[in-house]
Each structure stands twice: as C-alpha cells, then as structure tokens.
Amino acid sequence: MTEKNVPFTLDSVKEIEKSNPTPFYIYDEKAISENAQYFLNAFSILPGGFRNYFAVKALPNPYIMKLLKGVGMGADCSSLPELELAAKVGLTGESIMFTSNDTPAAEFKRARELGAIINLDDITHIDTLKEAAGIPELICFRYNPGPLKEGNTLIGKPEEAKYGLTRDQLKEGYRRMKAEGCKRFGLHTMVASNELNPDYFIETARILFELAAKIKAETGVELEFINLGGGIGIPYKWDQKAVDLEYVAEGIRNLYETLIIAKGLKQPRIVMECGRMVTGPYGYLVSKVLHKKVTYKNYVGLDACMANLMRPALYGAYHHITILGKENAPIDYKCDVTGSLCENNDKFAVDRKIPQPEIGDYAVIHDGGAHGHAMGFNYNAKLRCAEFLMKSDGSFEKIRRAETIDDYFATLDFSRL
Numbered sequence: 001m002t003e004k005n006v007p008f009t010l011d012s013v014k015e016i017e018k019s020n021p022t023p024f025y026i027y028d029e030k031a032i033s034e035n036a037q038y039f040l041n042a043f044s045i046l047p048g049g050f051r052n053y054f055a056v057k058a059l060p061n062p063y064i065m066k067l068l069k070g071v072g073m074g075a076d077c078s079s080l081p082e083l084e085l086a087a088k089v090g091l092t093g094e095s096i097m098f099t100s101n102d103t104p105a106a107e108f109k110r111a112r113e114l115g116a117i118i119n120l121d122d123i124t125h126i127d128t129l130k131e132a133a134g135i136p137e138l139i140c141f142r143y144n145p146g147p148l149k150e151g152n153t154l155i156g157k158p159e160e161a162k163y164g165l166t167r168d169q170l171k172e173g174y175r176r177m178k179a180e181g182c183k184r185f186g187l188h189t190m191v192a193s194n195e196l197n198p199d200y201f202i203e204t205a206r207i208l209f210e211l212a213a214k215i216k217a218e219t220g221v222e223l224e225f226i227n228l229g230g231g232i233g234i235p236y237k238w239d240q241k242a243v244d245l246e247y248v249a250e251g252i253r254n255l256y257e258t259l260i261i262a263k264g265l266k267q268p269r270i271v272m273e274c275g276r277m278v279t280g281p282y283g284y285l286v287s288k289v290l291h292k293k294v295t296y297k298n299y300v301g302l303d304a305c306m307a308n309l310m311r312p313a314l315y316g317a318y319h320h321i322t323i324l325g326k327e328n329a330p331i332d333y334k335c336d337v338t339g340s341l342c343e344n345n346d347k348f349a350v351d352r353k354i355p356q357p358e359i360g361d362y363a364v365i366h367d368g369g370a371h372g373h374a375m376g377f378n379y380n381a382k383l384r385c386a387e388f389l390m391k392s393d394g395s396f397e398k399i400r401r402a403e404t405i406d407d408y409f410a411t412l413d414f415s416r417l
C-alpha cells in the first residue's frame with residue numbers, strides 16, 4: 001500500500017464547496033472519538049488511574065474539545081485565551097492543566113480563578129504566582145532532566161530546552177511550596193515531540209518514577225500525580241507504524257509496580273498531555289489545484305498555503321497528499337506542491353510523486369488534525385480557512401467559518417487616514 005485512506009468522498013467535498021469554497025479542514029468525529037477511547041482504555045490498566053489533558057494548542061476548536069471532554073479528557077493550556085477556551089467548553093478546576101512557560105502574572109491569576117492545576121516552569125515562578133494569585137493547595141513542577149546519564153540515550157537534548165527546573169531546583173521547589181502551605185503535589189516532564197518509539201515513553205516514566213522516590217526521601221513530599229507530557233507521534237508517512245499504546249501502558253505499569261508500589265510510595269495517578277496523537281491523523285486539509293507550472297521543475301499550485309498548514313514549510317514535515325478520485329491512478333508525476341505565498345518555502349511537498357493532477361482536482365493533505373489549522377498565520381494577508389466536523393452520521397457541520405477580509409481589518413482603524 002502506498003496510499004492513505006480518505007474517509008469522505010469526492011461528492012461530499014463538492015457538496016461542501018457549494019456553500020464554502022476550498023480550502024477547508026475536515027475532522028472525522030467518529031475516528032477521533034474511537035481513537036480517544038482506545039488511548040484511554042489502553043492506559044486504564046495503570047493502578048493509580050489515568051487521565052489525558054488534551055493539548056489545546058494542537059486543535060483549539062471548542063467542538064473538538066467538547067467531544068474529548070465527553071470521553072473524559074481534560075485540557076492542557078498554556079495561555080490566557082486557551083484557558084478561556086477551556087472554560088467556554090465547561091472545563092474548569094482540575095480538568096485544566098496549566099503547563100505554561102515564561103508566564104505573565106495575569107495568566108497565573110486566571111488559572112487560579114478557574115481552579116486549574118498549575119504546573120510551574122521555573123523556581124522563580126513561585127514568587128510570581130504567590131504575588132499574582134496566592135499559593136494554591138495543589139502545585140506541579142516541570143522537570144528538565146538535562147544531560148542524562150548513559151542508559152537514557154533515547155532522550156534527545158533536554159539541556160538545550162528552555163523548559164523546566166533542574167533536579168536541585170525541583171527539590172528546593174517542593175520544600176518551599178510545602179513551607180508555603182501546599183498540600184498536594186505533581187511532577188511533570190515533557191522531553192519528546194512526535195516520537196514514534198514506544199520505549200521512549202516507558203523510559204520517561206522510569207526517570208520520573210525514580211525521581212519520585214528521591215523527592216520523597218529528600219523532601220517528604222508524596223506525589224499525587226505524575227505527568228508524562230505529550231509528544232506521542234503519529235505515522236505521517238504511509239509506511240510508518242503508530243505507537244502501540246497497549247505496549248506503552250504495559251511497560252509503564254511494570255515500572256509502576258517495581259518503582260512505586262514495591263517501594264511503598266503513595267500511588268500517584270499517571271497523566272499525559274497528548275494532542276497530536278489524539279486528533280492528528282483524523283484531520284484533512286482539502287484544497288484545489290489552481291495551476292500547473294513547468295519551469296526547471298514541475299509545480300502544482302494549490303489554493304491552500306502555509307496559512308492553512310505550516311508544518312511542511314516550517315519543519316520539512318511530510319504530509320501525505322491524495323488527489324481525490326485518483327486513488328488508484330499511477331503515482332508517477334514528480335512535482336513540488338505549492339501554496340501562493342511570496343515565500344519560496346511555501347510548499348506542501350518537494351519532489352513528491354503524485355498521480356497526474358489536473359486543474360480543478362481536489363488535493364487532500366493528510367494528518368492535519370493537530371498543529372495544522374492552529375499554526376496558521378496571516379502573512380501575506382492570507383486568511384485562515386473554515387473547519388468542518390464530519391459527524392458520525394456522515395453529515396458535515398461547520399465548526400469554524402473561514403476568515404474574511406473584515407476579520408483581517410478588525411484590528412485596524414481606517415477612520416484617521
């Protein structure tokens with residue numbers, strides 16, 4: 001197989017196009033819901049319980065967040081608007097994990113008002129939080145493992161990352177928070193991004209479980225939860241393999257038994273903040289071929305651009321492209337698939353073989369369900385597109401309209417010109 005499936009038909013795209021021109025996103029409600037259930041089921045074997053706080057930044061649409069709330073997920077927020085979005089969906093209190101960094105005081109204040117779990121990124125933020133909003137009963141710290149000893153070679157270069165506290169700062173942090181009257185404690189780390197190696201997550205759990213014992217021994221603090229962060233990858237390429245979540249959950253459970261239960265530690269709940277893995281594979285950017293151009297290379301120009309999906313241009317990321325209706329045609333036309341920005345890296349694919357496209361064909365760009373629409377920007381005054389939810393009954397609901405020129409002008413006052 002060299003093709004990825006599309007769960008909707010050419011006819012349904014033409015139907016949507018009657019009221020909403022391309023490009024637009026389609027998210028598959030049933031697939032998102034089933035995948036979320038599979039994820040939560042896999043991790044339900046953990047003795048202390050499990051919860052995923054969906055990383056709002058991955059797909060900040062309230063209809064998607066509501067769907068995920070329905071299966072029991074919370075929200076992982078890192079900015080004021082993300083907190084407000086969670087609140088609008090009815091997520092408040094400890095259903096919100098506030099994992100921010102370089103945090104403005106006003107955001108700590110709002111997070112406290114909502115009763116969110118506050119995850120501090122730095123030792124100095126204790127004072128910022130105390131001044132802005134007071135010390136909460138429950139606090140979490142983000143750990144940066146830094147240059148790890150041999151044996152943990154799976155983990156990249158956390159010492160180059162801006163996030164988190166060192167081990168010594170962490171211990172000082174728990175001691176201080178205890179002295180300030182905190183009663184409940186969490187520990188967090190996130191050292192992976194789009195990682196497909198399942199052992200990486202088991203290894204992360206080992207680091208945190210071993211650290212939990214040290215924290216207890218040295219500060220007397222017993223952790224209520226351990227947050228393994230997000231970062232579970234998805235198979236963007238058709239020949240990649242999804243992370244086997246049952247394998248990961250089992251690996252973590254085995255470590256939990258030997259490093260937590262056997263050591264007599266209080267049993268913490270395991271939590272994660274996955275975004276990409278939850279919705280990523282189930283979002284599709286639908287666009288149309290506007291032009292075919294042949295110079296020193298072949299170019300296929302779409303009506304979508306980086307404003308709609310930035311990952312290929314930003315990271316050279318692979319996103320599979322299907323030409324709708326040509327799923328069985330030979331894949332023999334080598335080209336760059338481009339957008340219209342005056343920016344040469346505005347390309348969805350470089351030297352990619354696709355079926356011979358014609359002007360007016362629909363190109364579906366896969367795996368845009370996370371860090372897709374959300375990363376969009378207005379450079380070149382390009383407008384962000386609409387989002388549709390393909391419901392379980394096969395109907396399509398518009399869950400975000402496309403931006404208009406008036407939206408783009410909304411922050412300008414032309415009256416003083």
Ligand SMILES: *Cc1c(COP(=O)(O)O)cnc(C)c1O
Binds near residue numbers: 099
């Ligand atoms: C981005 C991010 C996530 C989500 O990452 P995914 O790759 O979407 O799983 C979770 N937690 C934090 C702190 C993040 O910055």
